[in-house]
Amino acid sequence: MLLIERVTSDEVIERAYQWVCKRRLHYHFNSDVWQLRRWWAEKKPLIVAQLRAGTYRFREQRRVSARGEVKEIWAAQDALVLKALAIAL
Numbered sequence: 313m314l315l316i317e318r319v320t321s322d323e324v325i326e327r328a329y330q331w332v333c334k335r336r337l338h339y340h341f342n343s344d345v346w347q348l349r350r351w352w353a354e355k356k357p358l359i360v361a362q363l364r365a366g367t368y369r370f371r372e373q374r375r376v377s378a379r380g381e382v383k384e385i386w387a388a389q390d391a392l393v394l395k396a397l398a399i400a401l
Contacts, residue, residue, distance in 0.1 A: 318400040320360045328396035332388055345388040368393065
């Protein structure tokens with residue numbers, strides 16, 4: 313099995329999705345994770361298709377400030393893709 317097939321397998325993508333949802337459960341209601349969760353059924357096949365075609369592009373990281381701490385975070389969808397890669401590897 314090719315690596316990209318493993319990354320885009322239903323098992324790996326779903327594990328990565330569950331991980332992102334759990335990690336970002338308490339994120340602000342305006343966070344992009346809620347849009348990803350709301351539209352997951354439509355986004356999942358698009359993400360898989362883009363990964364398999366080699367056309368997926370990461371967005372820029374965002375700088376957020378919370379409780380006096382500044383962090384740079386990936387978009388929820390990008391975090392999901394990175395987690396899927398890590399699981400597959």
